[in-house]
Amino acid sequence: MNLFTRLAGLLAVTASCSAVAAPLLVEGFDDITTLAAKGWRFDNRSSPPGGTSWFQGNPAFFPAAAGPADSYIAANFNNAAFGGAIDNWLYTPALLLVNGETLNFSLRLLGEGALDRVEVYLDSGAGYSLLAGYESATDTGWQDLALQVNGLAAPANGRFAFRYVADDTSLNGNYIGIDTISVSAIPEPATIALMCLGALALGRWPRSRPRARRNWLAALGLSSLAVAAHAGDHGLMQFPHVTVVAQPAASTPVAPGGFMAYKDPLTGQLTRPDPEQAALLRAAARANAPLARQAPPQLARPQHGGVSLMLEERQARYATARKNTDGGIDHRCQPRSGERQ
Template sequence: MNLNKYLTGLVATVAASSAFASPLLNEGFNDISTLGASGWVMTNNSAAGGSTSWFQGGDFFPAAAGPASSYVAANLNNAGFGGAVSNWLITPEVAMTNGEKLNFSLRLLGEGVVDTVQVYYSTAGASANVGTTTSSTGDFTLLGTYSASADTGWTANSLSLSGLSGATTGRYAFRYLVNDTAINGDYIGIDSVSVSAVPEPTTALMLLLGLGVVAFSRKKQLRLLALAGLSASTLVAQAAEPQTGANGLMSFPNARVVVAPELSATAAPAGAGMVAYKDAAGQLVGPSAEQAADLAAAAVPATSAKAAGRLALGGRIAPLTTAKGGVGRKLDDSSASFAVIHKDADGNLVESCVPGEDVAHHLAHGPSLPAVKGEQQ
């Protein structure tokens, strides 16, 4: 077996599958009646009197790909005779980053009159606001314009985003534009719309460099080193261009980072993990407001045996240490079984059913094992 060829093929496969992002949007318009359910928006701001809006293609030419009618079309009848056409086809909300590409196929029929399609983008999240007049554009910014008075045939187009201040979300939009249907406007088609993110140039260069080293290295150690470098570069590609928001959190494409709430000093907030209290009968129960406050107090270094006897379950999995060396454990909601244990005078492990003086005494004087044990489910 040629090890160099094997390693090169393996690394190339990993690079292709991990460093280069999957499409964020992919639409072939096989059935445009389903577009609304998948987040697309159609807004026709053309002058009154039009008899059409966006419709299933196939009347004048076949689709760029797939079945003959699998594209979305519009024509001069979007407005009445002598009116102005401004008909918007707006994509679902997608993640947006610098270098991202909008890809689509476009055909302008023309036939001696001018057809125009403009492409826009908005970074206003889910907003589909394009105003209400034939000239308004709302939240959208022009990205590209295509115009012709003769049949262009299907053309594959790609437009890149740039100048964004950071990662965000928004929509793209196609606008069919005719200034006067008495003298211009015919028929247009749009097909194969996709949105894809691309790796940073430095990431691509790292991958290519690693492939070159693997391919030409004659020493096993150098090949292994190159593979390690490629693995690191792939990890970098997965977290390309993290952005830091006003709250100090980092955000990544297709991922959301949030702050987990902490247990407060007065109550246990919803979603902060599991909080339990052992009553006089030895049963774990949901704590009252007063008991929750005692539990919260035990989440910081205890100042008394009484505080040490109330164990907080919730928040981050981190040890609790009392002033006299007692050790406890806060468990999150991934743990479902709990027991409070201590050593008796003979050194045997026993369960403490009442979280009173007995548990407090052993916690305050430093048991040799964690005071709370959680069993992972």
């Protein structure tokens, strides 16, 4: 591989990784007086309006989810006059949005007997559509939430909006906080292709070994898939055109009878099985064993009456005890065939 090829590969991988890693938006609300210059908008439509709108978080109510104690944005029941209706909006900067991108944020509703509600909207140019609503009359604590962009016919310039709402501040509305808003981008197909080309340029393509070529192709396919995938709800990975659901964990197999031993075929010694041997033993125990034809037990009718059955050793179980010369008791048990002691 010559120097030019190696440099081209490095540049391609670097460019693609930078494009993948850069989120569309990150805001930690360290100082909300800087938000307007970044494209954020505030709109308090409460009726009648009160003495507050959005303001810097107050650690006296609760500290921020991350960073300095006051580094979040807050609103409270004073957004509207007493008995009025709160309708207070917070808008993100305008973003170029596509399906699959994710809005991440932390939310806390204080409640304390008064119902707090926050709604999240997306404006993609055709009006605002409700993505989710969260309400509680008790303290929720900080919750890390994620909402995904879906249903767009094409990439669109749009904004996300957070709406604090309460219908009667004499009964509802207390205090809410929002922290660490980010919008995660997904890579474009051209970016994925660029990264794969960079990886090819960095590597030495094996010409004479078909198996090695297959391994290269598999690795590049997995790399592209990993770039296109992103974390969805509940930590599940989501892939384009693939639906992923949670698979319940299977119960851990238990050795039959609670004890398992492996007989070495060479030495004949019983040993504790390693994980591979244990798996083979469990599989054998679960397999359907063929039914063996057994002779029926002999039926006897003694002269004094009654019925008795003559049982074989496999059907009999007995125990004996013997007193030793030292006064101790030697106990022996004869199990049924197939039982484990």
